[in-house]
Amino acid sequence: MTGKREQNREQNRLALIEAVLESVAEKGISETSVSEIIQRAGLSRGMIHLHFGGKDNLVHAAARHSSEEYYDGIEALLQTAGDSPQERVEMIVRGDLSERVLNRRNVSIWYAFRGEARNRTVIAEYSDTRDGRLRNMIHNAFVRIVREAGCEDAAGVARDATHGTLAMLEGMWTDFLLHPDRFDREEAVRIVFRFLTAMFPVHFSLAGAVRPELAERAAERPL
Amino acid sequence: MTGKREQNREQNRLALIEAVLESVAEKGISETSVSEIIQRAGLSRGMIHLHFGGKDNLVHAAARHSSEEYYDGIEALLQTAGDSPQERVEMIVRGDLSERVLNRRNVSIWYAFRGEARNRTVIAEYSDTRDGRLRNMIHNAFVRIVREAGCEDAAGVARDATHGTLAMLEGMWTDFLLHPDRFDREEAVRIVFRFLTAMFPVHFSLAGAVRPELAERAAERPL
């Protein structure tokens, strides 16, 4: 059994990480100082050095944590989707644009870290959607679609579809970052579907962009 | 006539702005200190306060400058394009993905400022591609295409096409940010064209994605 000791330790570790994310979301990276962090976490100054060996490592851990939260959210959502590749792609798109994933807090955090990604390779690892699990999920689905469609240059089409879908989703996030007020989720979903319909007219349709039962499930908080 | 006085003044102002952009591109925003800036500019410490009244204002001016450089680049390119809306859209896409505009320096700067946009409204103004001139340029072109095509819900289609194209381009920039080495411009252009072809099969074709004469012009440095 985990003793009270280890239990508390882990709890404080997490409190520090959460404090960083909170501060980054609210004040930005440049104003996220050690004083700011420990104040939010309600812990003492030395904790950062004790648990992470320095502020930088703590920030990296926070970036990693945030990234994992994102992927976990998408993956959880994906498990509620059916087996057909179309449905899986639709679920990912809806999930990525749902309020649970795409919200002010997450967008602030994500872009704050991105801004540092160029100069901090450790952070870059965690703000990547291409190498990551997401890319594989989508790619696998497209490969299956392409296979049963039997079109020529199947591999190329699947790759382009993956790349294009991810690019569009990225763009929608940027939209949200700059205009959280006037952002329209329905419109965003519809436009991504326009791309999908173009690539695979047989498998996707614009009507799918308003399929109510999928939209509902994507909006729920799975766990 | 501008005296030697004013001439020198303006020159130093610009040197400071360039120094900021250089430092932001190379070291990131968090490591862009006053000492760093004045060292790169080769000027004295007091200059920042003298010309801009503080570091924050200087950084804002630099963000504005960078943004204007971007738009000027695109607009210059656009003037070499023909009058047809198709050609104008193609030119914008190619321009936005050309080496002149999409390179390591610009991407670093752009995303560094984006990371601060959420918490610094002044910066947000200059890192927006939706309100900006670019959006209008593309939208106007699509409106013309839609008009001659005479499809139903013309306004909606034009809006979606604009939104989608911009989102895709944003996504491609993110791609470049995270993987400048393996980024493939040709592939990026091709994928955007897949979207355009889907929206307007009559006006665009994938063959356009490899039209050599436009690609050449987009690659040139127009002044």
Add this chain to the structure above:
DNA sequence: TCAAAAAATGGACAATCGTCCATCAAAATC
């Protein structure tokens, strides 16, 4: 119950931050 071990505290510390001003240099005006 009492050492031993581990975790948490909070202040000392040097380094760095951005601001600002007394001083200096040079161009503009007479």
Add this chain to the structure above:
DNA sequence: GATTTTGATGGACGATTGTCCATTTTTTGA
């Protein structure tokens, strides 16, 4: 050429940064 005007200099300044450790508090194991 003398005087005024204005841009440029660079160091002083207090505030804040992140690191680290001597000390205290708490849990663990005998």
